Amino acid sequence: MKLIAKSSLTLFVAMMTGCFSDTPNERFLDYQERIANIQQSELIAAPVLELVELPAKRQLTKEIPRTTLGLVDSYQLRKCNLFGLIAERNSVLGKVQDQFRNFDYQLQLIDGLERCLTSNQIEPELKESLQTILDVKYQHLPDYFFNLIYTSDAMRLQLSGSDWIVKRDASSALQIREPLEAFNAVAKFIATSERGTLSRPPLLTDYQEILEKQNVIGRLAFSLEASERWLQTVTEQLNQYDNSIPCGKNRDMSRFNYLVNVFNNVFVKEVQPYLSYLDSEYQALSAQTLFVSALLQTRDDNGYDLEARHLAFKQANRAHVDYWKGLFKRCGRDLSSVVSR
Template sequence: MRVRLLIISSISLLFLSACQWQRPHIEQQFSTYLARIANIQDVAPMPEPSIQTQSLPDKRALNHQIPAVTLGILDSYQLRHCQLFHLIAERNSILGKVQDQFRNLDYQMALLHGLHHCMNSPEIDPKLKHQLTQVTKTKEQQLPWQWHNFLYTSDVMRHQLSSHRWYLRDRNYGDIQSALTALLKVNQWVMTRPHSTPLPQPITPYQETLDKSPLLGDLMFSMTNLTHWLNTVTQQLKHHDSAIWCGSNRDQRRFHQLQNVFYKYYVGDIQPYLASVDGAYQQIQLIAPLFASSSLSAVAPFPLKKVHQEFRQATLHHIAYWQHLFERCGVKVGK
């Protein structure tokens, strides 16, 4: 019986070790960091935070129904003078009617730009210009909806904004920076009135990159879960701060042990990873306003800037505890 229990215990330890070995490195580091702190405090560690995957709400909850606009008047021969006839004819072809959301967005922008060009053309008669004005007004109102649907309901963008993995600096994200810059330029054009200004470059050529290199989803996943881990460890430290003694004629062994844990696990392993995630965000922060809440959505489906602010705040709060502890114990940070 005793031998059986030993075998079962050994198997359990091997299973737990295997699970720990399979965990991502940053999770292992945080888990060890929390356990070492609790051990020094001589208390039980707080429950580890659950890892949250990064995902968007269901498509139906995000999709805006856009009424169809009858463009029969745009079949006019006069539109050949302002290069809009062929664009619409291509759209009305068999292939054009089954365009994905990338090509549809490029078409909607080109159409609106072409409408403005036609209205300013001297070769278009006043009656047709009046009709074009009405269509243009409707298309102007619909374009932000088209953009919103593209960002949050197209399969490619949903993949870009979703993730279940930690950001890695050496992971190949391809030419994602160029793709994000293209998104930013499209956003600026969509939000600018009137849409007679030069068109941004088409977004369709970046479809594959945005699909296969989900940098934004990885960053959102990482910042969200790092915030939870940092807050958990900070709570552990604060709730049992009284267990750490400092001052003359006091046993300061726990403080020195805690100090070693800080430098070994936080400074040695965790902080460099936090810096790499923050650095990656800084490189793409200009696109954060793209995903801010607007009149089209009461709650931002992908609050990139807000999550980064929470991540930075959690980091600052964590460091603030250590600074306070070191000051209380008469140790200068860095010593």
């Protein structure tokens, strides 16, 4: 607990127009310190900011049964151009494919099986076996997709976060828009009951590198959660020492006026723009990341819910603004324009 000395109040007023740090964490801390300085109160402990990370791979991995086809039957697949794909998959390198290449193989295999089933060069008995394999592949395609998202190194890096997302010239969400559109196309393909009527979705390996290098979703999740905790801390600071701000007739309103300056120059001009930026980044990503939480709805113990984090963030923002509205009302000042919630 840090005690704010009374003598520092004058210094605070002199520095009221000073610049904030560009680091969101320091920005929130500076905001809280300015408030505590005016309150001449102890500084409530800063929130503990936790990493956003997925459970271990072994906790998430879904087991999928293997499908096999006899060697003689496999050779028949040359007639419908599927033998080469299967042979490559069964090679030494093919057996150690990562999750991205394995998932793309499953899509290509499904496409090839559909093609072979319509070929008049494939014997009826073999078609029966191929149909059985195809049914199994369709049945477990959601599991392959689940494993890709939650156990591949690239997507685990994308969904994990330990750093603040910061405003740049262009939206961070735009950096991974194309990969997410590809993932949504796959999700749509999986969800429809008439897959044969849809064109095969895009292969995802092409987007592996950008998802690995451009961490957006995880940093946004971290920033939403961290901002929520900081807002709760600063709101607690305001509420706990609210009685240190006197208001009313024949009362010294200096501290209230200092807080008004903090509200206008710090919250409205510095903090709220960052909160609005986070909200806009979430809105840009939310429509493109529905597949992330949707796949985990059946795994309650391992939920990764960006929407829930955003809701908690909004509630903390609302509670914080409500304090300011109450303070202005108590002190007889008109808060004509409250920051949008």
